[in-house]
Amino acid sequence: MKQARLKNVIANMEKAGLNQIIVSDPLSIYYLTGISISPGERLFALLVKNDGSAKLFNNYLFPLEEQEGLSIVYHSDGEDAVGMLAQAVSGGLIGIDKFWPSKFLLQLMEKRSGIKPVLGSAPVDNARMYKDAEEIELMRAASRMNDAVIDEALKNVNTYTTEKQMSGVIADLFMKHGADNAASQLVCYGASCSEPHHESSGVKLQKGDSIIFDIFATKQHYWCDMTRTVFFGSVSDEQRKVYEIVKAANLAGIAAVRPGVPLKDIDRAARKVIEDAGYGKFFTHRLGHGIGLDVHEPPDCSGVSEAVAKPGMCFSIEPGVYIPGKFGVRTEDLVAVTEDGVLVLNSYSKELRVI
Ligand SMILES: [Mn+2]
Missing domain, CATH: 3.40.350.10 (Creatinase/prolidase N-terminal domain)
Incomplete structure (x- = not known):
């Protein structure tokens, strides 16, 4: 015991x-x-x-x-x-x-x-909501695996691989990098990116598409979960603008995390960036979810959450903007609340990238 x-x-x-x-x-x-x-x-x-x-x-x-x-x-x-x-x-x-x-x-x-x-x-x-030191180490190790997997996945982007095939490529990469198991991964190309929970399909990549990789697996029983959005071939002015807004919202959310802050205020801090930029109605979901032994567990990080940040809590910060029929951007990191602030578990770059 x-x-x-x-x-x-x-x-x-x-x-x-x-x-x-x-x-x-x-x-x-x-x-x-x-x-x-x-x-x-x-x-x-x-x-x-x-x-x-x-x-x-x-x-x-x-x-x-x-x-x-x-x-x-x-x-x-x-x-x-x-x-x-x-x-x-x-x-x-x-x-x-x-x-x-x-x-x-x-x-x-x-x-x-x-x-x-x-x-x-x-x-x-x-x-379970307050991870002990042993659990935080395992969460970090899982997120390190995720950093390695996204890095390798981005080298495999090409016009021949459908969303569904890319989802399989990433699942294989997770196994290669030490995952316990890896279910199907969320990969969206172009207009599919405007559906936050799009199911990866037979769609192929086209120049100018946004690509969302929302990838997750367990390592030694603990989950990682990260989302990165990149652009294929070129990026339009609107895509660039939205990308930077979502990135700023992600950073504002992370910056708001410290002990004593209600999670609904963290949701607000990120959402305000998107609202102030005029895209509020396109951010259609909560900011984040708790994570640990389960991929979604308490605490809830939304506008109606009653949770208050305390050391050991781990949750996602994943703002998104979804422009129907055109494209979408989401940027997701996992954070752990520390004694005096925040530890970001993922470290993969969030600079805008055209592949
Ligand atoms: Mn997530």
Whole structure:
């Protein structure tokens, strides 16, 4: 067990008035135990109590090493796994992970009378929101990988490679540079860049296109996520203007990050640059999202966020301007809030580039 993390979770449980929680998100179980498995449809749940005990309910299919502070209760297929869990649960309130399938929760409610399940993800989610030194190092390593991948990807830009093929090229580059795995990558050419979540297609590159690379993968379980926009063959005056506005918004967002600043003010600082330049209606999404073991996790960095920057928080700063049917620009970096300011996890250049 990662005891310091468990301690934070238990402190959060106390604040929430919970004596026990069931953690089922495999990422949260990894966070607390260092155990990483994909349980599929089988029961995999960690029962944490405020006395510091932790019991992991796990199928024999996934043999685990013993570790201090964790007891493992195995079941085999066909055994009453939820019944075993029900015996270990105390009466009264029980916090339930937001991802726990209802097929397990409903069984637990049948098998264990006298419990009152409530949504109980916050104690772990709030602990995960503040990365410890070990996690910050892993986040930096993942972003270093991303810097290396974008550098190599830009050398592979040509008119023969479709968006979809380029997405595959980048996934391969991630594997070459040490990613755990790399799903399909977001690559947009020309007018496709005006759709923030465009799905890479068979479109080929043409002179004058903007190209958005929004690329992400995990390394040692932690995510990187970076977006760079470049231009192919030539850049128009309007493209150049928009590029510089988005870059200035990205820098203004980063400059606003320090402990004590509400995340909605960071969104505002970046958005104001784009609004003042007259492109406000073309910046159609929030400024950023928290990131760590999951690619999107708390805190939210938007105009309605209630989060306040505190050391250890990691999130993206990714303003964009999307001109329908023409082109788009997005520039994304990851930041970590430090004791006295901000650490930018990506370091790849943001100078305007025509390839
Ligand atoms: Mn992102």
